[in-house]
Amino acid sequence: MKDVVCSLRDRLVHVGKQLYDQGLVIGTEGNISARIPGTDRILIKPSGVSMGSLRAEDFIVVDLDGNKVEGKLSPSIETPLHTAIYNVRSDVHGVVHTHAPFATAFGIAGIEIIPLQVEMFLYIPNGVPILPFELPGSRALAEAVQKLIRDFNAVILENHGVITVGSTIEEACLLNRMVEECAKVQFVATMLAGKDAVSWETLKGKLLSKIGSANLETLKSKFKVFRI
Numbered sequence: 322m323k324d325v326v327c328s329l330r331d332r333l334v335h336v337g338k339q340l341y342d343q344g345l346v347i348g349t350e351g352n353i354s355a356r357i358p359g360t361d362r363i364l365i366k367p368s369g370v371s372m373g374s375l376r377a378e379d380f381i382v383v384d385l386d387g388n389k390v391e392g393k394l395s396p397s398i399e400t401p402l403h404t405a406i407y408n409v410r411s412d413v414h415g416v417v418h419t420h421a422p423f424a425t426a427f428g429i430a431g432i433e434i435i436p437l438q439v440e441m442f443l444y445i446p447n448g449v450p451i452l453p454f455e456l457p458g459s460r461a462l463a464e465a466v467q468k469l470i471r472d473f474n475a476v477i478l479e480n481h482g483v484i485t486v487g488s489t490i491e492e493a494c495l496l497n498r499m500v501e502e503c504a505k506v507q508f509v510a511t512m513l514a515g516k517d518a519v520s521w522e523t524l525k526g527k528l529l530s531k532i533g534s535a536n537l538e539t540l541k542s543k544f545k546v547f548r549i
């Protein structure tokens with residue numbers, strides 16, 4: 322088990338650096354966590370440390386009630402948000418919260434991000450809902466996310482950021498990056514063609530006319546997409 326936890330810490334460091342290097346967080350923004358396999362505990366980023374300079378030993382062990390079990394630093398202020406998700410999604414083993422700028426801007430504008438390319442359709446077939454504003458770190462935010470995350474793997478927090486989940490921390494990270502990519506593509510497509518030309522139903526119609534709904538599952542597995 323010790324080796325498993327050590328390797329999970331290393332993977333979290335790697336994911337944190339990726340998110341930082343790709344500009345999805347700046348300063349000490351954002352937080353990440355991973356479920357320790359076979360336990361009711363998670364490893365979560367400490368508060369006040371940049372994602373770009375995390376060390377393996379920095380991650381805090383907390384239980385699913387949010388109590389600190391192990392670690393020198395204070396756990397992220399969004400710990401209630403993370404534990405709220407793990408408590409209702411036994412399939413989730415990684416949670417990523419960033420302030421990805423394009424995706425966050427869509428939340429501020431009140432425009433839902435929709436999939437406009439084939440691979441994006443496979444990752445976020447139902448789009449990304451916008452959760453009405455709640456204070457960062459609040460119990461109200463954790464409770465509101467807990468309700469929405471039962472049906473979605475990605476949620477935009479209005480005037481705040483993006484939360485994504487996955488069956489591994491790497492999948493949660495990839496989905497966060499994909500949501501940001503979707504937001505960029507949607508923004509540019511809308512600038513080029515106008516919002517009426519940017520249609521979710523059009524892509525769905527094209528896909529189904531080519532492959533048939535019966536083959537959609539095959540297409541999803543081909544792209545190795547996790548639970549969607």
Ligand SMILES: [Zn+2]
Nearest residue numbers: 351457481482
């Ligand atoms: Zn935040």
